[in-house]
Amino acid sequence: DADVTQTPRNRITKTGKRIMLECSQTKGHDRMYWYRQDPGLGLRLIYYSFDVKDINKGEISDGYSVSRQAQAKFSLSLESAIPNQTALYFCATSDSDKQAFFGQGTRLTVV
Amino acid sequence: AQSVTQPDIHITVSEGASLELRCNYSYGATPYLFWYVQSPGQGLQLLLKYFSGDTLVQGIKGFEAEFKRSQSSFNLRKPSVHWSDAAEYFCAVGGYGGYNKLIFGAGTRLAVHP
Numbered sequence: 001d002a003d004v005t006q007t008p009r010n011r012i013t014k015t016g017k018r019i020m021l022e023c024s025q026t027k028g029h030d031r032m033y034w035y036r037q038d039p040g041l042g043l044r045l046i047y048y049s050f051d052v053k054d055i056n057k058g059e060i061s062d063g064y065s066v067s068r069q070a071q072a073k074f075s076l077s078l079e080s081a082i083p084n085q086t087a088l089y090f091c092a093t094s095d096s097d098k099q100a101f102f103g104q105g106t107r108l109t110v111v
Numbered sequence: 112a113q114s115v116t117q118p119d120i121h122i123t124v125s126e127g128a129s130l131e132l133r134c135n136y137s138y139g140a141t142p143y144l145f146w147y148v149q150s151p152g153q154g155l156q157l158l159l160k161y162f163s164g165d166t167l168v169q170g171i172k173g174f175e176a177e178f179k180r181s182q183s184s185f186n187l188r189k190p191s192v193h194w195s196d197a198a199e200y201f202c203a204v205g206g207y208g209g210y211n212k213l214i215f216g217a218g219t220r221l222a223v224h225p
Contacts, residue, residue, distance in 0.1 A: 004154070031210060031211055033212070035215075040120070040217055040218075041217055042115075042117075042201060042215035042216050042217045042218050043155075043201065043213075043215040044215070045212060045213070045214075048210055048212060050210060056210070058212070090154060090155070092155075094211040098143055098160075098162070098211045099145075099157055099160065100145075100155075100157070100211070100213060102147075102154035102155040102156075103154050104152075104153060104154045105153075105154055
């Protein structure tokens with residue numbers, strides 16, 4: 001089983017719909033992140049969290065919200081999806097050794 | 112502001128040829144530097160990292176990278192490329208503070224010709 005699991009792996013949704021992307025990890029790491037990948041832009045940080053009581057906005061948080069339900073679970077929500085949120089989304093964790101571990105990604109298409 | 116530049120969007124090499132992928136960073140102090148690889152349909156896998164010490168670091172899959180402070184560079188190299196190396200490669204900087212946030216370059220897509 002993967003250490004960082006994202007669900008769903010693929011999703012097509014309509015403009016204006018609310019959608020949640022889920023992430024769970026078995027690595028026991030405190031730090032969790034949501035990144036967005038767009039062609040030619042690399043990965044950009046949306047939100048990050050140190051623990052369940054600590055949520056921080058990243059570089060591109062507008063239009064997104066997150067919930068850290070437990071140490072192992074970190075969900076990303078799009079309250080009202082729009083087409084320019086079509087992208088590949090990655091959840092990641094890290095430990096005190098600073099290495100990040102990534103899930104396999106969720107490909108989201110907003111039509 | 113911190114930033115990472117990967118000047119080459121696409122690179123094509125022949126199998127068995129040598130490879131160098133360029134990465135330049137902007138950071139106020141000695142950075143933590145990383146190279147990640149993304150195979151099609153997969154997440155990102157760490158190839159190697161530099162924190163301090165020897166400026167030539169060895170990674171997995173036969174890759175190495177050299178940190179050059181004077182040039183603000185951290186180029187990735189491999190002496191002989193295999194077809195399975197075709198992927199997208201990302202350079203990243205960061206990891207400071209308790210949050211270990213990363214800033215990524217735009218990526219370099221590598222194609223390998225037989």
